[in-house]
Amino acid sequence: MTTVEKDRTTRTEAAAIMPFGGWESTPTGPGSPDDETLFRFPAPDDPAPSTARVLTMALWGAGLGLTAAGVGVTALVTVFGGAAFWYVPTLALFGLLSVALAVAAFLSIHRPVLPWLLLAGATAPLALDVLIAALY
Structure with a gap:
């Protein structure tokens, strides 16, 4: 060698x-x-992932991030208006779970299907955050 x-x-x-x-x-x-x-x-x-793959994952991640920012602004307004004790921890828990799954998706970018499953999994807790923020 x-x-x-x-x-x-x-x-x-x-x-x-x-x-x-x-x-x-x-x-x-x-x-x-x-x-x-x-x-x-x-x-x-390692071979570089395709440009289309990286771009699609980045756009999906950006969509998750912008949605989370909207939930955060909505939650801030709700907290200043008075919210139940469970409101902020619940939003934080689902938000952090979504972030962890999105990070795992980017760390597994060289796998064929796993990143897409993880990004879809990151979308689910964020959708719950949106529902909680919108309906409370």
């Missing part, structure tokens, strides 16, 4: 203790036992 080549069989120590197959900064080659890793930061030699 030369100094330019990297050993592709190394695993980070954190991968053994992290959920969902672990996090890994240097993935191994295809057909390795680390193929079950769902979330990882891309390595320098």
Whole structure:
């Protein structure tokens, strides 16, 4: 192995203790036992995702973010007008769940279907936030 080549069989120590197959900064080659890793930061030699994929995911994420900002403004007005004790924690819980799922979608961008499932999953708690904010 030369100094330019990297050993592709190394695993980070954190991968053994992290959920969902672990996090890994240097993935191994295809057909390795680390193929079950769902979330990882891309390595320098990973193929870039297509522009259409990144653009679609970014637009979906931006839509989620703008919707969450609208819910936040509505919630702020409602809180100043007087709201029940459960209102803010409920909105915060669903909002944070939506953000966590959206982040997971971008970390799994190299998977074929998982990012789309996670973005759809991020839409559901945000839709509940919209309903709570609109109907309260």
